[in-house]
Amino acid sequence: MKVPLLDLRAQYAVIKQEVKQAVEEVLEEQQFILGERVAEFEGRMAEYVGISRAVGVASCTDGLLLSLMALGISPDNEIITTPFTFFSTAGIIARLNAKPVFMDIDPGSFNIDPDLVERKITPRTRAIIPVHLFGQCAPMDEITQIAEKHNLQVVEDAAQAIGASYKGRKAGSMGMVGCFSFYPSKNLGAMGDGGVVVTSKPELAERIRLLRNHGAESKYRYSTVGINSRLDALQAAILTVKLKYIDQWNRARRQNAENYTRLFRQANLAADEQGKMDDDPSNHIPVIIPAVLPECHHVFHQYAIRVRDRDRLKDYLAREGIGTAIYYPIPLHLQKCFSYLGYKQGELKNAERCAAECLSLPIYPELTPTQQEYVVEKIAAFFRKR
Numbered sequence: 001m002k003v004p005l006l007d008l009r010a011q012y013a014v015i016k017q018e019v020k021q022a023v024e025e026v027l028e029e030q031q032f033i034l035g036e037r038v039a040e041f042e043g044r045m046a047e048y049v050g051i052s053r054a055v056g057v058a059s060c061t062d063g064l065l066l067s068l069m070a071l072g073i074s075p076d077n078e079i080i081t082t083p084f085t086f087f088s089t090a091g092i093i094a095r096l097n098a099k100p101v102f103m104d105i106d107p108g109s110f111n112i113d114p115d116l117v118e119r120k121i122t123p124r125t126r127a128i129i130p131v132h133l134f135g136q137c138a139p140m141d142e143i144t145q146i147a148e149k150h151n152l153q154v155v156e157d158a159a160q161a162i163g164a165s166y167k168g169r170k171a172g173s174m175g176m177v178g179c180f181s182f183y184p185s186k187n188l189g190a191m192g193d194g195g196v197v198v199t200s201k202p203e204l205a206e207r208i209r210l211l212r213n214h215g216a217e218s219k220y221r222y223s224t225v226g227i228n229s230r231l232d233a234l235q236a237a238i239l240t241v242k243l244k245y246i247d248q249w250n251r252a253r254r255q256n257a258e259n260y261t262r263l264f265r266q267a268n269l270a271a272d273e274q275g276k277m278d279d280d281p282s283n284h285i286p287v288i289i290p291a292v293l294p295e296c297h298h299v300f301h302q303y304a305i306r307v308r309d310r311d312r313l314k315d316y317l318a319r320e321g322i323g324t325a326i327y328y329p330i331p332l333h334l335q336k337c338f339s340y341l342g343y344k345q346g347e348l349k350n351a352e353r354c355a356a357e358c359l360s361l362p363i364y365p366e367l368t369p370t371q372q373e374y375v376v377e378k379i380a381a382f383f384r385k386r
């Protein structure tokens with residue numbers, strides 16, 4: 001049996017006619033940059049997140065960059081974030097010559113551990129970028145409380161978390177700004193690159209709108225220096241079609257996650273000690289299943305298990321036709337490009353441990369129960385053989 005990590009063709013088969021029609025309309029209109037289609041999608045997106053403003057941009061990476069530019073982040077500023085995330089969360093900080101400050105994570109949720117944030121704050125700290133990793137929100141109450149106390153901006157990296165919520169509040173709506181990615185493999189994927197920035201602050205939205213288009217106030221009049229980072233009309237039209245399905249797709253992902261967890265428990269592969277970091281190898285739980293926090297509505301961009309013999313398991317599953325992925329094999333504080341920051345191996349232990357143990361299993365909405373049973377069966381077979 002073949003179980004790919006992701007099967008975008010299965011999704012496309014369902015929405016093909018609608019997408020083709022939307023694309024056809026844009027082709028007839030021949031209006032490709034910004035315009036009505038982008039404005040319409042921005043409106044729908046704002047409504048979906050439950051926030052007043054949305055600005056379409058070329059990618060989430062650019063969205064994060066534009067957010068920091070709009071907030072006036074300057075070279076001597078420090079920004080606190082997680083090392084266990086996709087590169088761009090920190091890359092954009094360094095791009096502005098500001099300093100990324102990495103802190104350790106909670107190994108259960110994979111998100112920043114709020115108890116550690118305050119230790120990282122210095123007089124130069126200007127912002128915190130929490131990442132809602134794998135589709136589950138970071139502890140936003142604690143983060144916003146600390147941010148208010150120290151007068152810091154909160155920029156949510158919600159790239160993986162469209163539709164997720166925290167105590168009833170949608171991802172992206174809790175910080176000063178929130179950024180989403182429409183990279184094709186994300187829960188809401190474009191057919192190319194795309195992103196959006198959401199905020200409830202009209203002046204900030206206007207500033208980002210200006211900055212995404214070179215800083216042009218009107219044609220050929222520049223009040224500030226921006227970049228070229230616009231969402232295009234084709235992507236906006238496709239995303240407008242796909243946004244209608246996002247809750248349905250997220251429901252299917254959640255259902256698949258529940259199903260995995262049930263199957264792992266039935267196979268006696270997972271204990272209830274969800275997310276614990278136990279250094280005692282005799283206490284042998286082969287599979288640590290992802291923790292779902294009660295205050296979070298998890299949308300399972302990834303279903304990441306933790307296992308000890310991760311790389312061998314990954315190879316074994318590949319031979320059995322099962323696609324898996326490692327998010328993320330090297331935490332950002334240990335990346336070569338950030339060596340100038342001076343972090344050492346062992347400094348952010350939980351992030352390093354998760355980088356060594358995490359394995360993402362197929363979780364896409366169209367995955368079938370039979371495929372899931374096969375995945376768990378093969379994982380069980382691997383641990384029996386050892």
Ligand SMILES: *Cc1c(COP(=O)(O)O)cnc(C)c1O
Pocket residue numbers: 058059060061062085086088089131157159160180181182183193194195
């Ligand atoms: C995908 C992703 C990004 C970058 O999104 P792009 O749209 O590809 O630029 C940023 N942060 C996280 C956590 C991501 O998963």
